[in-house]
Amino acid sequence: MVTLPDEMRAVVVYEPGGPEVLRLERRPVPPVREGWSLVRVRARGLNHSEVFTRKGLSPSVKFPRVLGIECVGEVASTIDPSRLPIGEKVISIMGEMGRDFDGSYADYVLLSNDQIHPVESGLPWEALAAIPETCYTAYGSMLNMRLTSGQSILVRGATSGVGIAFARLARAMVPGVCLLGSTRSMAREDLLIRNGFDEAVLDLDGSLQVKGRPFDRVLELVGPATLKDTCAHVREGGILCSAGQLGGKWYMDGFDPIVDLPPDGCLTSFYSGNVRGERLAELVSLIEKNDIDVWPEKVFTLDRMEDAHRFLEGPHCFGKIVVTE
Numbered sequence: 001m002v003t004l005p006d007e008m009r010a011v012v013v014y015e016p017g018g019p020e021v022l023r024l025e026r027r028p029v030p031p032v033r034e035g036w037s038l039v040r041v042r043a044r045g046l047n048h049s050e051v052f053t054r055k056g057l058s059p060s061v062k063f064p065r066v067l068g069i070e071c072v073g074e075v076a077s078t079i080d081p082s083r084l085p086i087g088e089k090v091i092s093i094m095g096e097m098g099r100d101f102d103g104s105y106a107d108y109v110l111l112s113n114d115q116i117h118p119v120e121s122g123l124p125w126e127a128l129a130a131i132p133e134t135c136y137t138a139y140g141s142m143l144n145m146r147l148t149s150g151q152s153i154l155v156r157g158a159t160s161g162v163g164i165a166f167a168r169l170a171r172a173m174v175p176g177v178c179l180l181g182s183t184r185s186m187a188r189e190d191l192l193i194r195n196g197f198d199e200a201v202l203d204l205d206g207s208l209q210v211k212g213r214p215f216d217r218v219l220e221l222v223g224p225a226t227l228k229d230t231c232a233h234v235r236e237g238g239i240l241c242s243a244g245q246l247g248g249k250w251y252m253d254g255f256d257p258i259v260d261l262p263p264d265g266c267l268t269s270f271y272s273g274n275v276r277g278e279r280l281a282e283l284v285s286l287i288e289k290n291d292i293d294v295w296p297e298k299v300f301t302l303d304r305m306e307d308a309h310r311f312l313e314g315p316h317c318f319g320k321i322v323v324t325e
């Protein structure tokens with residue numbers, strides 16, 4: 001029997017704005033109810049989408065709200081202990097956490113049982129927290145891109161958490177691929193190379209500075225803002241996976257799939273909201289078995305969430321950011 005405190009720390013947003021609107025305060029620990037269990041959050045990864053939400057750019061999110069769309073931790077209280085024993089190590093992502101209901105920027109989060117996924121792992125919390133949303137998206141995209149050895153692959157938006165996770169996974173799992181990563185600043189090439197890329201490509205005002213169609217596969221993380229330009233660099237029969245919106249555009253005008261896609265090419269995507277518990281578990285086990293480095297680039301504590309968001313939005317942001325207790 002675990003005794004729960006009455007109160008917890010939570011980072012609450014009352015009105016849209018900069019990192020300073022993230023207010024650390026004390027709130028009651030939410031009581032469990034039928035079909036929902038309480039998770040003690042040990043760490044959570046930060047995501048670009050949380051910056052959009054904090055700025056008020058997620059129209060469905062009503063403030064005040066505790067943000068945070070993912071977490072790792074332990075079951076703290078439940079009325080379904082046969083499926084979710086107290087103390088069980090779990091992962092959760094999406095399912096409107098931190099959007100429609102209060103999320104993981106708190107000591108405890110109340111989650112629907114069907115979005116709580118038990119996981120076996122010996123990884124430290126910081127590393128485990130870097131996996132759910134970011135590595136899961138990179139992994140799902142990678143599977144949809146049908147990578148095979150020897151291919152030339154471009155990640156557009158490569159310095160992002162998802163971009164770096166993709167490079168580390170692809171490097172470990174598919175031998176002999178040539179991996180290029182785009183960035184808007186070539187000063188970041190060394191960082192990309194240290195994380196598994198062979199070269200950097202300059203992304204200059206939405207135009208990729210390469211000639212012709214050199215790539216067998218492209219992971220597009222800048223999204224609709226650059227997808228048409230990306231199409232022009234995918235080889236005949238190649239696959240383009242559009243899984244991000246770093247460019248701040250969600251929809252496309254002036255895109256003619258018949259003409260713009262590469263000859264005999266395929267356009268695919270991946271959405272982490274379609275969570276499959278068994279695939280998450282498979283990913284964690286694959287990372288551990290292959291000793292893939294998922295350590296986050298930067299780790300903050302919950303009381304420094306404002307600094308963590310400042311870093312996430314700043315010019316030095318790179319790879320995954322994790323916030324622990």
Ligand SMILES: NC(=O)c1ccc[n+]([C@@H]2O[C@H](COP(=O)([O-])OP(=O)(O)OC[C@H]3O[C@@H](n4cnc5c(N)ncnc54)[C@H](OP(=O)(O)O)[C@@H]3O)[C@@H](O)[C@H]2O)c1
Nearest residue numbers: 048137159160161162183184243244245246247270271272
């Ligand atoms: N499909 C899904 O289910 C799913 C799941 C998770 C994330 N995502 C999406 O994947 C993308 C990456 O997410 P993340 O959390 O990993 O991002 P992140 O770490 O916050 O990405 C930061 C990087 O984005 C680049 N960037 C920022 N603004 C940009 C712009 N206007 N144009 C081009 N690049 C820009 C910067 O790279 P440089 O300065 O080096 O260019 C920066 O290093 C996001 O769009 C996110 O919404 C999708």
